[in-house]
Amino acid sequence: MPKGPECQVERCKFPATTMHRLKEPSGPFDFPTDVVICEIHKDKLSDSATEWVLLNEGDGSRRLLVGPMLAELNEFVVLAPIKKLTVHAQSSRVVSHADHNGYSVPISVRRRGGEEETLTLVLPFDALVETADFLQHIAQRGRMRRTGEVDEA
Numbered sequence: 001m002p003k004g005p006e007c008q009v010e011r012c013k014f015p016a017t018t019m020h021r022l023k024e025p026s027g028p029f030d031f032p033t034d035v036v037i038c039e040i041h042k043d044k045l046s047d048s049a050t051e052w053v054l055l056n057e058g059d060g061s062r063r064l065l066v067g068p069m070l071a072e073l074n075e076f077v078v079l080a081p082i083k084k085l086t087v088h089a090q091s092s093r094v095v096s097h098a099d100h101n102g103y104s105v106p107i108s109v110r111r112r113g114g115e116e117e118t119l120t121l122v123l124p125f126d127a128l129v130e131t132a133d134f135l136q137h138i139a140q141r142g143r144m145r146r147t148g149e150v151d152e153a
């Protein structure tokens with residue numbers, strides 16, 4: 001007896017029973033998001049609170065990650081703009097390597113597929129200016145794109 005298609009959620013081996021559209025396209029060139037899935041994932045994905053990511057791989061294949069599986073992406077969504085940066089006084093902390101020292105930048109994040117937490121980046125003093133310039137450049141381009149100005153750079 002021929003076997004029907006399996007659920008397209010990664011590592012799920014249950015038979016696919018239904019076609020599900022993850023997201024309505026917002027333009028004609030959007031990737032299609034129709035997937036065939038099992039009953040369990042149909043219930044999960046029908047809940048708008050469920051987090052998922054559909055990855056379109058270079059070779060034309062797709063991977064659908066749902067919920068805690070997203071942790072494998074090792075990505076952190078920044079929950080609020082960075083507005084704080086501290087420097088520990090030399091008298092309060094001594095580190096073994098000078099280049100392991102710098103500005104402490106606490107960032108409120110949520111790991112994809114996980115919980116909220118605070119990460120603290122330690123940005124070496126020398127790296128701050130270059131990082132700030134880079135982010136400033138990105139921000140400027142984003143602003144121009146939003147206002148419809150042409151980026152001459």
Ligand SMILES: [Zn+2]
Nearest residue numbers: 007012038041
């Ligand atoms: Zn499934």
